[in-house]
Amino acid sequence: MKEKNILITGGTGFIGGHLSEELLKDGHFLTIVTRSPEKYKSVSAKNQRFITLDQVAERMPDIDIIINLAGESIFGQRWSDEVKNRIYESRINITRSLVDAMKAAEDRPELFISASAVGIYGDSGDTLLDEESSFGSDFLATVCEDWEKESKKAEPLGVRVANPRIGIVLEKGGGVLEQMSTPFKLFVGGPIGPGDQYVPWVHMKDLCNAILFPMKNQNFSGPYNACSPNPATMNELAKALGRVMNRPSMFKVPEFLLNIALGEAAEPILASLRVQPKVLQKADFKFEFEDLETALGDIL
Secondary structure: OOEEEEEEEEOOHHHEEEEEEHHHHOOEEEEEEEOOOHHHHHHOOOEEEEEHHHHHHHHHHOOOOEEOOOOOOOOOOOOOHHHHHHHHHHHHHHHHHHHHHHHHOOOOEEEEEEEEHHHHHOOOOOOOOOOOOOOOOOOHHHHHHHHHHHHHHHHOOOOOOOOOOEEEOOOOHHHHHHHHHHHHHHOOOOOOOOOOOOOOOOEEHHHHHHHHHHHOOOOEEEEEEEEEOOOOEEEHHHHHHHHHHHHOOOOEHHHHEEEHHHHHHHHHHHOOOEOOOOOHHHHHOOOOOOOOHHHHHOOO
């Protein structure tokens, strides 16, 4: 594939860091949007630069593809009204700024890959979910729906838009795996919440390939679920993690304790999302890690 000039928001985060590495390996030129470009002077190179959001408009004519991953983390803090506002506004405002910069440019990117999340479907129990399923009505579902709507405003500008609905990402150094593996190391690991809720997991390597899939497939656009075709229950995830780490999976974290500790912020952990990546499967996307235990074994 020909080298591209790619602008990334969220490029220094958990997912963005891995994605940037893959793109640099493939020889692309990256412009990474960050609040503090000066922090990254030591890692700036001829094929990688760091800018602020305010500088995006002036760079837009040189950009072939935008990948938008930015947003306040939904984990690690209680959701006060202020936190919920930051979670919402960080996603909507950055996406709006990118679309406004495209609108103002004479030369526009060919592709806008703007993240979303499987949380758009809301807690759905055992129901099998695909891209045609109806949306939830809770806070995260509303955030995701509005986030996608904002990105689609680039379509009338002649920009192809794709929205990967990201699942629970499995990788070292962050996400649910970091939270769960520490108790297992101390022999007190186990499932979180009721245990029968479905976890729409995805290995980081498969996620990066899924996010970049629209780059390699010119006719691919719209929303698509970026998660394994084999969602597991929390009980299954905990047992598989225990087997891979050679630790017991006995100590359940009760739902009521999570609710006490996190309040509404417990929802993403307790919600059941039995999600299928039907759009990717129909497009012949190949998952490297379809089996949960194989994925965990590769990571750990």
